[in-house]
Amino acid sequence: MFKNQQIAKDIYYVGVNDRQKHKFENMIPLPNGVSYNAYLIVDEKTALVDTVDISFGDIFIDKIQSQLQGKPLDYLIINHMEPDHSGSIRLIRKYYPDMVIVGNNKTLSMVDGYYGVTDNMLEIKDGQILSLGSHKLEFHFTPMVHWPETMMTYDKTEKVLFSGDAFGAFGTLDGAVMDTDLNVDKYWDEMARYYSNIVGKYGNPIQKALKKLTPLELNLICSTHGPVWKEHITEVVDMYDQFSRYHGKDGVVIIYGSMYGNTELMAETVAQGVAEAGVKNIIIHNVSKSDPSVIIRDVFKYKGLIVGSPTYSNELYPEVESLLRKIEIRGVKNRVFGCFGSFTWASAAVKRLTTFVETMKWQSAEITVDEKQGLKTDKYEACLELGRQVAELMKNHVDEPEHCV
Numbered sequence: 001m002f003k004n005q006q007i008a009k010d011i012y013y014v015g016v017n018d019r020q021k022h023k024f025e026n027m028i029p030l031p032n033g034v035s036y037n038a039y040l041i042v043d044e045k046t047a048l049v050d051t052v053d054i055s056f057g058d059i060f061i062d063k064i065q066s067q068l069q070g071k072p073l074d075y076l077i078i079n080h081m082e083p084d085h086s087g088s089i090r091l092i093r094k095y096y097p098d099m100v101i102v103g104n105n106k107t108l109s110m111v112d113g114y115y116g117v118t119d120n121m122l123e124i125k126d127g128q129i130l131s132l133g134s135h136k137l138e139f140h141f142t143p144m145v146h147w148p149e150t151m152m153t154y155d156k157t158e159k160v161l162f163s164g165d166a167f168g169a170f171g172t173l174d175g176a177v178m179d180t181d182l183n184v185d186k187y188w189d190e191m192a193r194y195y196s197n198i199v200g201k202y203g204n205p206i207q208k209a210l211k212k213l214t215p216l217e218l219n220l221i222c223s224t225h226g227p228v229w230k231e232h233i234t235e236v237v238d239m240y241d242q243f244s245r246y247h248g249k250d251g252v253v254i255i256y257g258s259m260y261g262n263t264e265l266m267a268e269t270v271a272q273g274v275a276e277a278g279v280k281n282i283i284i285h286n287v288s289k290s291d292p293s294v295i296i297r298d299v300f301k302y303k304g305l306i307v308g309s310p311t312y313s314n315e316l317y318p319e320v321e322s323l324l325r326k327i328e329i330r331g332v333k334n335r336v337f338g339c340f341g342s343f344t345w346a347s348a349a350v351k352r353l354t355t356f357v358e359t360m361k362w363q364s365a366e367i368t369v370d371e372k373q374g375l376k377t378d379k380y381e382a383c384l385e386l387g388r389q390v391a392e393l394m395k396n397h398v399d400e401p402e403h404c405v
């Protein structure tokens with residue numbers, strides 16, 4: 001029944017849209033849904049590139065059968081073993097028992113570990129080529145983008161890169177699948193949110209992968225999430241390059257936690273100081289309201305970061321602490337930092353924020369602002385000054401070479 005979209009000669013899109021899941025990895029909201037992309041190459045031999053989340057197993061099988069029309073499925077190529085892509089392996093194997101599963105040694109041991117499948121496996125080496133007839137598939141190992149087994153498959157004939165999760169974006173594919181047939185505006189921020197939250201820790205392996213892929217001529221990038229990239233390949237690769245270098249654009253993100261409004265007023269005042277210094281990209285996030293995935297996205301996007309927190313039981317406000325941990329885990333580099341806090345009897349928040357910036361090895365404004373109880377004139381002025389200082393430092397900031405991968 002299915003009429004799958006053809007994206008290149010002999011290559012068909014057989015992925016699915018998930019508009020049901022609320023949170024990716026049970027953590028990251030999906031207001032625009034997500035697609036699980038898989039591709040079918042129908043040559044003398046046939047090959048499926050990746051599978052989809054098992055919740056969509058039935059429809060996935062129908063799509064494959066519609067395309068193959070009784071032909072056998074000769075190969076399943078697995079670029080990535082995360083269950084949103086590998087989840088249908090066992091099901092496909094039931095329908096196509098003679099199908100050979102193709103992967104590297106790490107992949108194949110995971111196929112056994114997750115699904116108990118051990119027969120009809122082909123272990124390929126980095127750079128090896130598999131011929132389907134006219135299509136020649138070349139395998140490029142890209143470890144830790146963002147799991148150890150991750151690899152990419154390059155169709156040398158059609159110059160199509162099946163990139164796994166790399167270059168992926170949240171957001172369903174509404175009607176069309178190619179960037180040439182979609183309004184892609186909504187995907188840029190969703191790609192940044194996907195990158196920063198899922199892949200963000202692995203800047204170094206991504207730089208290595210990008211270098212490895214540089215010689216390849218690309219007509220299409222087929223990721224496992226989001227649009228098939230044709231028209232915007234340069235922008236997509238550039239975004240990955242910038243993000244994996246932790247290179248932020250000019251702009252200041254102000255993150256604060258606040259229970260009763262004192263720290264919030266300080267945040268507003270700091271923002272005014274940043275604006276006075278001529279910065280137009282200012283994004284303020286209340287940690288208790290903005291989703292962490294959105295805050296993390298903006299921390300990756302912009303060079304300046306200012307954090308404010310009340311002292312809470314002699315610690316940071318817990319929501320702020322949790323967010324700092326997320327930033328720390330991702331090893332974000334090359335930021336310009338400032339901080340402020342509010343307390344009633346004994347301050348601890350600003351000290352913790354100062355320790356945080358030392359750990360991150362970022363450039364920091366000289367001034368910090370720590371107000372006891374309500375905001376008064378001297379600290380109001382100091383908040384303005386903090387904003388101005390971070391803005392000036394940011395404008396003059398050059399990424400530390402040792403912080404670039």
Ligand SMILES: Cc1cc2nc3c(=O)[nH]c(=O)nc-3n(C[C@H](O)[C@H](O)[C@H](O)COP(=O)(O)O)c2cc1C
Pocket residue numbers: 257258259260261262263264310311312313314315342343344345346347348373
């Ligand atoms: C549960 C709780 C714990 C607090 N712990 C401390 C503390 O350890 N030391 C302190 O000086 N103030 C403490 N405070 C006071 C807040 O830091 C202070 O009221 C601050 O101005 C609150 O900022 P906000 O108005 O932005 O919420 C605590 C307040 C609450 C509600």
